[in-house]
Amino acid sequence: MKAQILSAPHSLPGPEDITRIRLGNGITLLTRANDSSPSVVISGYLPCGALFDPQEKLGLADFTALALMRGTSQRSFQQIFDALESNAASLAIGGGTHTAGFSGRALAEDLPLLLDLLAEILFQPVFPDDEVERLRAQLLTGLSIRAQDTADMASLSFDQIIFDGHPYALPEDGWPETIRAICRADLVDFHARHYGPSGMVLAITGAIEPQKVAALVEKQFGDWKNPQQPEPPALPGLHPLQETTRRKVSIAGKAQSDIALGCSGPTRNSPDFMPASLGNSALGQFGMGGRIGDVVRERSGLAYYASSSLSAGIGPGAWVVNAGVNPGNVDKTIDLVVREIRQFLEKGISAEELADSQSNYVGRLPLMLESNGGVVNALLNIERYQLGLDYYQRYPALVQEVNCEMVLEMARKYLHPDKLAIAVAGP
Amino acid sequence: MRKKIQEFNLHNGLKVLLKEIHTAPLISSWTWYRVGSKDEATGNTGISHWVEHMQFKGTPQFPANILDKAIARDGGHWNAFTFLDWTAYMETMPADKIDLALRLEADRMANSLFDEKEVASERTVIISEREGNENEPLFVLGESVQQAAFRVHPYHHEVIGDLADLKTMSREDLYQHYRRYYVPNNAVLGIAGDFETKVMLKRIQELFEHLPAGDVPPRLERPEPEANGEQRITVEGHGETTYVQVSYHAPAASDPDFITLTVIDSLLAGPSNLNMFGGGGTSNKTSRLYCAMIDKELAVSIGASQVTTHDPFLYNILLTVHPDRTAGEVLDALDVELHRIREERVSGAEIARAVKQARALFAYGSESITNQAFWLGHAEMFATYQWFLSYLERLAKVTPAQVQDAAQRLLRPQCRVVGIYRPAGGDQ
Numbered sequence: 001m002k003a004q005i006l007s008a009p010h011s012l013p014g015p016e017d018i019t020r021i022r023l024g025n026g027i028t029l030l031t032r033a034n035d036s037s038p039s040v041v042i043s044g045y046l047p048c049g050a051l052f053d054p055q056e057k058l059g060l061a062d063f064t065a066l067a068l069m070r071g072t073s074q075r076s077f078q079q080i081f082d083a084l085e086s087n088a089a090s091l092a093i094g095g096g097t098h099t100a101g102f103s104g105r106a107l108a109e110d111l112p113l114l115l116d117l118l119a120e121i122l123f124q125p126v127f128p129d130d131e132v133e134r135l136r137a138q139l140l141t142g143l144s145i146r147a148q149d150t151a152d153m154a155s156l157s158f159d160q161i162i163f164d165g166h167p168y169a170l171p172e173d174g175w176p177e178t179i180r181a182i183c184r185a186d187l188v189d190f191h192a193r194h195y196g197p198s199g200m201v202l203a204i205t206g207a208i209e210p211q212k213v214a215a216l217v218e219k220q221f222g223d224w225k226n227p228q229q230p231e232p233p234a235l236p237g238l239h240p241l242q243e244t245t246r247r248k249v250s251i252a253g254k255a256q257s258d259i260a261l262g263c264s265g266p267t268r269n270s271p272d273f274m275p276a277s278l279g280n281s282a283l284g285q286f287g288m289g290g291r292i293g294d295v296v297r298e299r300s301g302l303a304y305y306a307s308s309s310l311s312a313g314i315g316p317g318a319w320v321v322n323a324g325v326n327p328g329n330v331d332k333t334i335d336l337v338v339r340e341i342r343q344f345l346e347k348g349i350s351a352e353e354l355a356d357s358q359s360n361y362v363g364r365l366p367l368m369l370e371s372n373g374g375v376v377n378a379l380l381n382i383e384r385y386q387l388g389l390d391y392y393q394r395y396p397a398l399v400q401e402v403n404c405e406m407v408l409e410m411a412r413k414y415l416h417p418d419k420l421a422i423a424v425a426g427p
Numbered sequence: 428m429r430k431k432i433q434e435f436n437l438h439n440g441l442k443v444l445l446k447e448i449h450t451a452p453l454i455s456s457w458t459w460y461r462v463g464s465k466d467e468a469t470g471n472t473g474i475s476h477w478v479e480h481m482q483f484k485g486t487p488q489f490p491a492n493i494l495d496k497a498i499a500r501d502g503g504h505w506n507a508f509t510f511l512d513w514t515a516y517m518e519t520m521p522a523d524k525i526d527l528a529l530r531l532e533a534d535r536m537a538n539s540l541f542d543e544k545e546v547a548s549e550r551t552v553i554i555s556e557r558e559g560n561e562n563e564p565l566f567v568l569g570e571s572v573q574q575a576a577f578r579v580h581p582y583h584h585e586v587i588g589d590l591a592d593l594k595t596m597s598r599e600d601l602y603q604h605y606r607r608y609y610v611p612n613n614a615v616l617g618i619a620g621d622f623e624t625k626v627m628l629k630r631i632q633e634l635f636e637h638l639p640a641g642d643v644p645p646r647l648e649r650p651e652p653e654a655n656g657e658q659r660i661t662v663e664g665h666g667e668t669t670y671v672q673v674s675y676h677a678p679a680a681s682d683p684d685f686i687t688l689t690v691i692d693s694l695l696a697g698p699s700n701l702n703m704f705g706g707g708g709t710s711n712k713t714s715r716l717y718c719a720m721i722d723k724e725l726a727v728s729i730g731a732s733q734v735t736t737h738d739p740f741l742y743n744i745l746l747t748v749h750p751d752r753t754a755g756e757v758l759d760a761l762d763v764e765l766h767r768i769r770e771e772r773v774s775g776a777e778i779a780r781a782v783k784q785a786r787a788l789f790a791y792g793s794e795s796i797t798n799q800a801f802w803l804g805h806a807e808m809f810a811t812y813q814w815f816l817s818y819l820e821r822l823a824k825v826t827p828a829q830v831q832d833a834a835q836r837l838l839r840p841q842c843r844v845v846g847i848y849r850p851a852g853g854d855q
Binding site for chain 2: 305
């Protein structure tokens with residue numbers, strides 16, 4: 001059908017409509033207006049993640065981030081959430097490896113409320129004893145549930161193999177014994193030392209006027225200072241695997257085993273990323289899980305889910321195949337996947353496969369950027385990985401300039417079928 | 428969400444609902460069939476879901492593995508869902524590519540192959556899907572509670588079906604199910620996005636109107652008799668975590684009590700987000716049950732779900748028990764709160780807060796064209812689209828007296844199943 005396209009010209013985010021402001025204290029603000037939405041979404045991060053955790057108190061950064069909303073010098077836990085929930089707004093903060101990330105949503109008129117609460121929890125948390133203990137019980141229950149989750153445990157075990165000796169091998173939500181070892185004073189101290197404006201990024205989109213938002217953010221956050229805020233620790237190098245390493249996590253009573261199999265991958269801002277990402281699309285994403293989905297699910301009927309992913313961030317990433325299979329089919333599935341990887345490395349991908357994935361990457365942009373949440377994620381990607389304000393406008397060209405040789409080169413650089421990390425969790 | 432909706436009925440009985448939205452160059456198309464696990468007799472449980480899987484396995488025009496690539500190549504997103512009452516197929520595409528989705532849906536409404544080899548391969552895929560579900564304590568508990576709650580009504584089995592039937596159903600069973608229910612007069616097509624209604628309707632007529640109507644079998648009607656009293660079940664499993672699921676027999680979505688229960692749900696456990704896409708809700712930390720259970724350190728999480736169904740289904744309250752507490756302590760505290768909502772009249776201000784929350788969740792949902800398209804047909808599966816249009820208005824009219832009356836009738840212990848997932852060797 002020759003559908004008549006009636007929309008106003010729909011531009012990809014770029015320097016014309018993204019406002020980027022650096023406050024005097026080091027906070028970066030990115031905004032983009034979306035007049036067709038009645039709501040507003042905020043999201044961002046501060047550089048105080050699990051990299052700062054002492055080994056014996058692993059999970060401290062996450063615990064601290066989660067505890068910020070448990071009470072401030074102005075409001076109790078119930079008062080904070082009453083202000084939010086009475087207006088159907090939401091605000092949450094949690095810890096990651098590099099950063100503590102926050103996100104919130106409200107009707108547009110409630111943006112001042114969101115920013116007010118965000119400033120309050122960041123500047124004046126009081127970590128009430130009883131709330132800290134409630135939170136600890138919740139975290140410990142979460143870890144008990146994690147220990148019974150085959151996908152989570154396969155993924156955790158995979159990271160331990162591939163990132164051995166590197167902080168990425170450690171779970172940012174810690175272990176039961178490290179969560180028990182953390183006391184209230186640790187939270188107070190972690191907050192006092194690490195929370196500050198330097199390196200904080202805040203992205204806001206929705207029914208907003210960027211200038212008004214900038215004034216509001218300046219008013220709320222412009223005076224924040226923390227002279228003792230440390231620089232983020234440097235990442236150590238990664239020791240590549242010298243041989244295939246396989247580990248099994250036994251979880252009794254499960255009907256299905258989860259497999260995580262793969263190698264380390266490029267960083268997000270490496271020039272290797274785009275060709276590796278398109279290669280991954282052909283290997284285990286495109287359509288119903290690319291070649292991996294085809295061989296494991298479609299042709300062999302072994303799994304409901306089988307795919308590969310390339311997770312790339314500030315440090316080394318992971319290129320990993322995941323599948324959930326009957327425990328009796330684990331070895332058969334691993335053999336099939338390794339064979340598929342070998343074939344991928346031998347012959348690369350066809351011009352048609354590459355064109356398919358390129359077309360998908362460019363074609364899906366309108367859907368990715370339809371919502372305020374999608375735009376905010378794009379703004380944060382731009383800032384976190386220093387991609388440039390015009391990244392999404394250059395994106396189609398970046399995708400199209402990749403050729404089959406580049407994909408093959410990256411596959412051979414990162415995927416090593418004789419040096420795989422293989423983690424299996426199941427009965 | 429109240430832009431003009433246009434309704435059309437094709438000669439073959441296909442109902443078409445169209446809504447122009449011009450905020451992004453996208454179109455989302457949803458094809459709904461009035462068939463789900465409610466239409467499955469013993470021996471055929473899971474057949475609707477399996478048929479949904481087979482709908483991705485090709486037609487002569489679009490062979491298997493061509494469809495998914497064609498959609499992905501155009502940057503689209505597609506999926507399908509089988510539920511108690513319905514089966515739905517969706518595609519959200521760049522606006523100038525929607526024709527592919529329309530041609531595909533018209534084609535697989537009548538021409539799917541159900542190749543014997545594909546049936547065999549998909550049998551093990553679905554068994555694997557079920558095994559993945561069985562890994563989750565909450566699936567195991569939920570399935571047991573549902574079976575206990577419905578002795579007669581076909582809502583008694585999970586959508587994925589029982590393993591015994593998944594092992595024995597034949598290609599012929601699947602194909603017959605498909606031919607019986609996949610006819611235009613049993614379907615609703617809902618499309619929202621960046622198109623001109625006149626152009627879109629013409630194309631739909633070209634693609635769908637030649638498909639013949641069929642004799643759709645009457646839906647399986649086996650009303651559940653009123654429960655004689657509370658049922659309690661215990662499921663044992665591995666792990667360290669105890670879960671409690673308390674499920675009350677709840678009104679169908681079209682029942683006036685449904686909207687009153689929506690208010691009750693919001694007060695007890697925070698507002699349920701009925702949007703399937705592009706939602707984003709609010710937390711529930713000021714809800715009555717959170718205050719009574721989490722703040723009092725009896726549980727570490729609380730949630731509840733109200734489900735829009737054609738027939739009376741369940742209102743589920745789910746609690747994760749605090750590691751130092753027992754299921755019994757949690758149930759006692761829950762009963763205090765349920766007694767309170769039955770006996771003490773809620774304030775108008777509490778209802779007004781619930782209405783404001785629902786209004787905001789609707790506004791958040793309107794950001795997504797996929798979500799707006801979803802509602803066009805979804806509401807038709809248990810009521811009519813008018814149900815969705817009048818939802819906020821009806822919610823705003825709920826009174827404190829109605830809340831109390833509904834709580835007294837619906838939230839009686841006699842109307843519930845209590846399920847406990849207990850770690851083997853755990854608390855008694």
